[in-house]
Amino acid sequence: xxxxxxxxxxxxxxxxxxxxxxxxxxxxxxxxxxxxxxxxxxxxxxxxxxxxxxxxxxxxxxxxxxxxxxxxxxxxxxxxxxxxxxxxxxxxxxxxxxxxxxxxxxxxxxxxxxxxxxxxxxxxxxxxxxxxxxxxxxxxxxxxxxxxxxxxxxxxxxxxxxxxxxxxxxxxxxxxxxxxxxxxxxxxxxxxxxxx
Amino acid sequence: xxxxxxxxxxxxxxxxxxxxxxxxxxxxxxxxxxxxxxxxxxxxxxxxxxxxxxxxxxxxxxxxxxxxxxxxxxxxxxxxxxxxxxxxxxxxxxxxxxxxxxxxxxxxxxxxxxxxxxxxxxxxxxxxxxxxxxxxxxxxxxxxxxxxxxxxxxxxxxxxxxxxxxxxxxxxxxxxxxxxxxxxxxxxxxxxxxxx
Amino acid sequence: xxxxxxxxxxxxxxxxxxxxxxxxxxxxxxxxxxxxxxxxxxxxxxxxxxxxxxxxxxxxxxxxxxxxxxxxxxxxxxxxxxxxxxxxxxxxxxxxxxxxxxxxxxxxxxxxxxxxxxxxxxxxxxxxxxxxxxxxxxxxxxxxxxxxxxxxxxxxxxxxxxxxxxxxxxxxxxxxxxxxxxxxxxxxxxxxxxxxxxxxxxxxxxxxxxxxxxxxxxxxxxxxxxxxxxxxxxxxxxxxxxxxxxxxxxxxxxxxxxxxx
Numbered sequence: 001x002x003x004x005x006x007x008x009x010x011x012x013x014x015x016x017x018x019x020x021x022x023x024x025x026x027x028x029x030x031x032x033x034x035x036x037x038x039x040x041x042x043x044x045x046x047x048x049x050x051x052x053x054x055x056x057x058x059x060x061x062x063x064x065x066x067x068x069x070x071x072x073x074x075x076x077x078x079x080x081x082x083x084x085x086x087x088x089x090x091x092x093x094x095x096x097x098x099x100x101x102x103x104x105x106x107x108x109x110x111x112x113x114x115x116x117x118x119x120x121x122x123x124x125x126x127x128x129x130x131x132x133x134x135x136x137x138x139x140x141x142x143x144x145x146x147x148x149x150x151x152x153x154x155x156x157x158x159x160x161x162x163x164x165x166x167x168x169x170x171x172x173x174x175x176x177x178x179x180x181x182x183x184x185x186x187x188x189x190x191x192x193x194x195x196x
Numbered sequence: 197x198x199x200x201x202x203x204x205x206x207x208x209x210x211x212x213x214x215x216x217x218x219x220x221x222x223x224x225x226x227x228x229x230x231x232x233x234x235x236x237x238x239x240x241x242x243x244x245x246x247x248x249x250x251x252x253x254x255x256x257x258x259x260x261x262x263x264x265x266x267x268x269x270x271x272x273x274x275x276x277x278x279x280x281x282x283x284x285x286x287x288x289x290x291x292x293x294x295x296x297x298x299x300x301x302x303x304x305x306x307x308x309x310x311x312x313x314x315x316x317x318x319x320x321x322x323x324x325x326x327x328x329x330x331x332x333x334x335x336x337x338x339x340x341x342x343x344x345x346x347x348x349x350x351x352x353x354x355x356x357x358x359x360x361x362x363x364x365x366x367x368x369x370x371x372x373x374x375x376x377x378x379x380x381x382x383x384x385x386x387x388x389x390x391x392x
Numbered sequence: 393x394x395x396x397x398x399x400x401x402x403x404x405x406x407x408x409x410x411x412x413x414x415x416x417x418x419x420x421x422x423x424x425x426x427x428x429x430x431x432x433x434x435x436x437x438x439x440x441x442x443x444x445x446x447x448x449x450x451x452x453x454x455x456x457x458x459x460x461x462x463x464x465x466x467x468x469x470x471x472x473x474x475x476x477x478x479x480x481x482x483x484x485x486x487x488x489x490x491x492x493x494x495x496x497x498x499x500x501x502x503x504x505x506x507x508x509x510x511x512x513x514x515x516x517x518x519x520x521x522x523x524x525x526x527x528x529x530x531x532x533x534x535x536x537x538x539x540x541x542x543x544x545x546x547x548x549x550x551x552x553x554x555x556x557x558x559x560x561x562x563x564x565x566x567x568x569x570x571x572x573x574x575x576x577x578x579x580x581x582x583x584x585x586x587x588x589x590x591x592x593x594x595x596x597x598x599x600x601x602x603x604x605x606x607x608x609x610x611x612x613x614x615x616x617x618x619x620x621x622x623x624x625x626x627x628x629x630x631x632x633x634x635x636x637x638x639x640x641x642x643x644x645x646x647x648x649x650x651x652x653x
Contacts, residue, residue, distance in 0.1 A: 004248065005248075007250070008248055008249055008250035008265060008268065009250055009268045009271045010250065011249055011250025011251050011264075012250035012251060012264040012265055012268035012271065012272065013250075013268075013271060013272065013275050014250075015250070015251045015262065015264055015515075015518075016264060016272050016275075016517070016518045016520065017275070017517060017518075018514065018515050018516050018517035018518065019514075019517055021275075025275065026275065028274075028275075029271050029274040029275050030271070052200065052201075052204055053204055053207055054203070054204035054205055054206065054207025054208035054209075054210075054211070055207050055208060055211045058512070065514055066211070066514065066515065067512045067513060067514045068208040068211055068212060068512055068513045068514075069204060069208055069512075070508065070511035070512045072204065072205045072208035072209075073511035073512075073513075075205045075208065075209060075225050075226070076208060076209065076212050076513060078224075078225045079209050079212070079213065079221070079222070079225050080212070080213070087503075087506075088503070088506070090401075090403055090499065091403045091404075093499035093500075093502055093503055094403055094495055094496060094499040096499070096502060097495045097496075097498035097499040097501075097502050098495045098498075100498075100502065101495070101498060113488075113491055113492055113495060114403065114404050114406065114492060114495075115404045115405045115406035115407075115449055115453065115488065115492065116403065116404030116405065116406075116449040117449060154509075155506055155509060156502065156505045156506055156509050157505070157508065157509030157512055158505070158509075165498070165501040165502075165505060167494060167498055168494055168497050168498070170490050170494070173420075173490055173493045173494060173497065208513075211513070211515060212513045212515070214515060214516070272520075272523050273523045275523075276520050276523035277523065282531050282532060283531075283532050284531070284533065284537075286541060286544075289537060289538055289541035290541045290542065290544070290545045292538060292541075293538050293539070293541045293542035293545065294542070294545070296538070296542075297542060309549075310545070324531060326531075326533075348533075351531065351533040352533060352534070352535045352538070353535075354535075360535075361535065361539055
């Protein structure tokens with residue numbers, strides 16, 4: 001089977017599957033290794049990107065999926081009203097952010113950061129399959145550890161967790177209440193009270 | 197809007213729509229006539245056909261739709277029903293090994309060697325065509341004699357039974373303890389007096 | 393109240409604090425605790441007034457604020473020793489606020505990211521039922537596990553045999569017809585008549601009896617002995633013949649193979 005034929009067959013599989021298709025699963029069809037298959041998928045992806053096609057291939061956690069070019073979203077909305085995913089509440093987004101950046105993390109840790117209970121929010125995020133139990137902590141009662149899922153990556157259109165927007169540094173958070181210089185001094189004051 | 201951009205946008209629309217999309221409906225999105233739009237769709241279709249892609253565009257009564265290249269149907273089947281590996285249980289392996297090394301052998305002999313019933317295991321191995329009835333014993337009830345099959349050899353990549361790895365101690369070990377029956381024992385003693 | 397806020401928009405006490413501090417344009421490292429505490433308590437009052445029972449977490453924070461406010465009134469230098477400077481009572485709260493703010497901001501980033509991702513559409517999976525026929529299984533069979541299974545089985549047999557041997561040494565000692573004939577020859581030589589039952593030292597098992605009987609039959613066939621039985625199922629009497637002495641039953645002889653095979 002020629003390389004071009006396999007690539008065409010991979011296009012068929014991607015289209016039929018709809019959902020993200022793991023390179024390993026696709027590879028089995030052709031007796032190819034996951035690495036080889038991934039390479040073919042990436043080649044395909046590049047072809048679509050460089051061709052400026054209206055459909056693209058995106059990678060999510062080692063799986064590949066057909067999707068549309070986001071620049072054409074306006075035309076889609078002119079044609080039809082596509083089913084949009086329900087937006088998350090501010091609270092749900094906060095919990096999701098804490099889990100995303102600090103995973104694996106327990107409920108108690110999340111609550112101590114937010115200063116408020118969030119068992120119901122966690123439950124709701126679990127139901128939406130954006131987060132999942134990823135293990136048990138070693139502490140008393142072996143608390144559940146939460147982490148994000150592949151659905152979470154899909155939701156944000158991320159290839160993997162390393163593509164999460166970087167978390168702000170403390171200094172970035174100080175504005176607009178203080179001049180940076182002043183804030184630095186004050187911060188030092190907290191870090192090193194003996195300076196005073 | 198450039199021609200290539202419109203074509204890319206049409207790809208997006210086709211993908212999102214799923215069902216056959218009428219050229220007229222698609223054209224409205226870009227203020228294009230049905231004729232112009234149809235021409236663009238046909239250009240796209242030609243590109244996919246000539247590129248030998250795994251997904252194609254088909255025309256159905258003036259409407260266009262993405263579909264897969266029918267030549268790849270087999271790969272879709274393979275993806276949907278990945279061949280799952282199955283292993284034999286330890287008990288089944290043991291029965292198979294006894295049959296392989298001691299064939300032809302009756303169920304009663306196998307059971308007397310193993311000390312437990314194994315009619316279901318024998319049945320299951322027969323169904324998997326690893327063993328088969330190879331004859332009838334001369335004893336009471338003319339019990340079925342089991343042996344391994346060609347399928348068995350194929351699985352193990354053996355040309356014939358003589359290629360089974362030798363187990364030198366096999367006979368010595370089994371001989372004194374196998375309660376095959378006194379007649380069997382005496383028969384062995386006559387056949388093989390030098391054993392002593 | 394001097395300001396109007398929507399009461400149900402705050403995600404928690406920290407969220408409310410962030411709002412109050414930002415609104416007052418205070419420096420996070422120099423929070424005027426008295427001002428903030430008053431505003432915070434006003435907010436709680438408003439909540440109660442509007443019948444929105446504030447969550448317990450809001451009350452806990454109120455207590456914390458009041459505690460900090462009161463500690464701020466104490467002199468910061470407890471002694472003349474500059475090293476003994478007590479910690480700013482606000483620092484722990486500030487750390488918490490900053491940590492919370494970090495994730496509050498991250499939540500906004502995630503929302504933006506999700507919005508962008510929302511511009512990308514995927515398609516549903518095709519109907520695959522036609523392709524999903526009966527599951528095929530590929531049997532995985534390798535020679536090594538097969539041999540291992542057999543070796544494990546042999547080991548088990550060996551262990552069982554060792555146990556058996558320990559408990560029944562005598563019973564398990566099994567003779568062949570040839571060695572039994574050899575024995576019988578020695579027993580019969582020089583005797584005139586021997587009863588069949590005399591051929592056994594102690595109470596024989598079935599094997600011993602059958603073995604001895606077969607041996608006797610063989611010796612009759614070779615004309616080494618004559619046997620007499622007066623009654624059905626009665627005692628058999630064995631009489632050695634002259635030929636007995638000349639019969640070869642030694643181990644090297646192929647006698648039985650030739651005759652019985």
